[in-house]
Amino acid sequence: xxxxxxxxxxxxxxxxxxxxxxxxxxxxxxxxxxxxxxxxxxxxxxxxxxxxxxxxxxxxxxxxxxxxxxxxxxxxxxxxxxxxxxxxxxxxxxxxxxxxxxxxxxxxxxxxxxxxxxxxxxxxxxxxxxxxxxxxxxxxxxxxxxxxxxxxxxxxxxxxxxxxxxxxxxxxxxxxxxxxxxxxxxxxxxxxxxxxxxxxxxxxxxxxxxxxxxxxxxxxxxxxxxxxxxxxxxxxxxxxxxxxxxxxxxxxxxxxxxxxxxxxxxx
Amino acid sequence: xxxxxxxxxxxxxxxxxxxxxxxxxxxxxxxxxxxxxxxxxxxxxxxxxxxxxxxxxxxxxxxxxxxxxxxxxxxxxxxxxxxxxxxxxxxxxxxxxxxxxxxxxxxxxxxxxxxxxxxxxxxxxxxxxxxxxxxxxxxxxxxxxxxxxxxxxxxxxxxxxxxxxxxxxxxxxxxxxxxxxxxxxxxxxxxxxxxxxxxxxxxxxxxxxxxxxxxxxxxxxxxxxxxxxxxxxxxxxxxxxxxxxxxxxxx
Numbered sequence: 001x002x003x004x005x006x007x008x009x010x011x012x013x014x015x016x017x018x019x020x021x022x023x024x025x026x027x028x029x030x031x032x033x034x035x036x037x038x039x040x041x042x043x044x045x046x047x048x049x050x051x052x053x054x055x056x057x058x059x060x061x062x063x064x065x066x067x068x069x070x071x072x073x074x075x076x077x078x079x080x081x082x083x084x085x086x087x088x089x090x091x092x093x094x095x096x097x098x099x100x101x102x103x104x105x106x107x108x109x110x111x112x113x114x115x116x117x118x119x120x121x122x123x124x125x126x127x128x129x130x131x132x133x134x135x136x137x138x139x140x141x142x143x144x145x146x147x148x149x150x151x152x153x154x155x156x157x158x159x160x161x162x163x164x165x166x167x168x169x170x171x172x173x174x175x176x177x178x179x180x181x182x183x184x185x186x187x188x189x190x191x192x193x194x195x196x197x198x199x200x201x202x203x204x205x206x207x208x209x210x211x212x213x214x215x216x217x218x219x220x221x222x223x224x225x226x227x228x229x230x231x232x233x234x235x236x237x238x239x240x241x242x243x244x245x246x247x248x249x250x251x252x253x254x255x256x257x258x259x260x261x262x263x264x265x266x267x
Numbered sequence: 268x269x270x271x272x273x274x275x276x277x278x279x280x281x282x283x284x285x286x287x288x289x290x291x292x293x294x295x296x297x298x299x300x301x302x303x304x305x306x307x308x309x310x311x312x313x314x315x316x317x318x319x320x321x322x323x324x325x326x327x328x329x330x331x332x333x334x335x336x337x338x339x340x341x342x343x344x345x346x347x348x349x350x351x352x353x354x355x356x357x358x359x360x361x362x363x364x365x366x367x368x369x370x371x372x373x374x375x376x377x378x379x380x381x382x383x384x385x386x387x388x389x390x391x392x393x394x395x396x397x398x399x400x401x402x403x404x405x406x407x408x409x410x411x412x413x414x415x416x417x418x419x420x421x422x423x424x425x426x427x428x429x430x431x432x433x434x435x436x437x438x439x440x441x442x443x444x445x446x447x448x449x450x451x452x453x454x455x456x457x458x459x460x461x462x463x464x465x466x467x468x469x470x471x472x473x474x475x476x477x478x479x480x481x482x483x484x485x486x487x488x489x490x491x492x493x494x495x496x497x498x499x500x501x502x503x504x505x506x507x508x509x510x511x512x513x514x515x516x517x518x
Contacts, residue, residue, distance in 0.1 A: 004353075005352070005353055008347040008350075008353040008354075009353070011343060011344065011347065012344060012347055012348070012354070012359060015340070015344055015363075015403075016359075016362055016363070018400070019363070019366055019400065019403070019404075020366065021378075021381060022374050022375075022377035022378045022381060022400075023366060023369055023374065023377070025377050025380070025381055026373065026377050036380075083277060083278050083281060084278070086274045086275065086277060086278065087274070087275045087277070087278030087279075088275075089271055089274045089275070090271060090272050090273065090274035090275020090276065090278070091272075091275050093271040093272040093274075094272045094275065098272070102275055102278075102279060102282075105279075105282045105283075105286060105287065106282070108282075108286050108287075108290070109286055111453060111457070111504060111508060112457075112504065113457045113458045113460070113461035113462075113478075113500070113504070114458065114461065115461040115462075115463065115478050115481055115482070115497070115500075116290075116293075116461065116497055116500060116501060116504070119293065119481060119485055119493060119494070119497045120289030120290050120292060120293050120497070121285065121289050122485065123289060123292040123293060123296055123490065123494060124285070124288060124289040124292055126490070127292055139285065140285075142281075142285075143281075143285045143286060146278065146281070150278075200367070200368060203368075203370075204367065204368075204370060204371055206371065206372060206464055207461075207462075207463070207464075207478075210482075211485065221370055222370060222371075222372055225370060225372045225373055225376070226372055226464055229372070229376055229468060230467075234376065238373065242369060242370065242373050245368070245369065246368070246369050249365065249368040249369075250365065253361055253365060254358075257357065257358055257361060260357075261357070
């Protein structure tokens with residue numbers, strides 16, 4: 001029994017070490033000035049300084065790529081959460097064929113690989129002669145994010161008592177009061193996890209953005225890194241940027257987890 | 268039926284406009300020539316072009332190998348993570364998902380760089396390793412979820428009735444966890460076939476996958492041929508989805 005536990009732990013840790021090796025590698029080499037990734041030319045925090053003072057080549061391009069990434073992710077996640085929550089409420093109140101159809105359509109963007117979503121939307125925008133840019137990228141991101149919001153909100157609907165909303169209306173609440181005071185609080189956990197999932201997928205997306213950003217020079221972090229790597233030299237300041245992003249996410253997740261485990265201890 | 272079912276109407280319109288119509292457009296463009304006339308030559312070109320066909324075959328091969336590799340490595344990990352005796356902390360599960368918050372292209376570049384530093388030749392081996400590394404969390408998580416919500420009393424009952432641990436696993440745990448494995452397969456297989464940037468980075472452009480030729484054609488304004496290649500992919504998606512459905516219905 002002991003040996004089994006030990007082997008299991010060792011396996012998990014081995015996987016984690018391999019999984020984190022590239023990230024640790026980036027973090028280590030963020031403390032040297034060399035241009036290429038695996039080149040150590042002595043300890044230096046210059047890349048961090050450059051990142052914050054903007055004293056680097058292409059600094060405005062990199063900074064606007066970061067801004068675009070965050071703005072697009074926020075806009076897409078917010079829109080997807082709204083659209084997906086309404087859709088989930090609608091689907092929950094449907095029966096039979098209608099419900100099946102919508103559930104089926106909702107599954108398509110999740111099954112489609114990124115490149116299919118990207119190419120198909122590219123053809124749509126070409127077909128409708130819509131010039132591509134921020135709006136098309138955001139619309140495309142809403143397309144692949146919303147299904148996950150729907151899937152996160154639906155279980156919350158089946159957990160809540162379906163009569164509460166009706167009861168609020170019967171007791172004289174206006175539909176908007178019933179919505180904000182009854183429905184939204186009950187669905188909030190699902191909406192939040194849907195939002196976070198959408199935000200994350202939007203941040204990490206490359207292929208869909210690549211096909212729908214048009215030719216106006218719009219870059220997100222992913223397309224920036226792709227173009228950079230194809231040119232041959234990665235902007236060295238990406239290393240400290242990635243390290244800081246990773247630490248930020250790590251901190252957020254640790255705080256959430258500590259809180260959750262504290263809450264579950266109380267309960 | 269009450270009025271609230273109409274709340275899904277905006278999303279329905281959205282889906283028709285941004286999911287159904289675009290997919291139909293893939294079919295339309297695939298069956299047209301540059302001036303908009305109906306033709307089968309785009310599809311014909313794919314089925315007669317040696318390069319496209321061998322790229323396609325290689326992509327399927329890499330995707331199958333990657334999916335099997337992810338199951339082989341990911342299943343035991345998910346099993347250990349879901350076992351309360353072997354893993355007491357939920358943080359370990361989070362640690363497996365955490366790398367996904369770091370830009371996948373950046374991680375892939377770092378992986379490729381690590382290989383180069385270690386003197387490993389960039390090629391099919393590094394491609395498989397890197398792919399598995401990128402997609403492993405997508406395999407572990409659904410299996411973990413499925414194992415976690417599984418009713419443990421089935422396994423206990425089998426044990427009480429005299430089944431050996433191996434039998435319990437083969438006859439109870441494994442079949443009950445198959446839906447998780449299937450969703451993992453869906454999340455790993457098709458994305459592997461269609462990826463382009465990851466394959467380019469991990470092999471230094473030496474190995475082209477199907478996604479790369481789609482991207483090249485679309486970017487070089489060969490929309491009709493690009494659409495035809497996408498259509499081939501759509502057909503495969505449809506087939507795998509139907510196969511998955513049938514398997515799920517059986518069990």
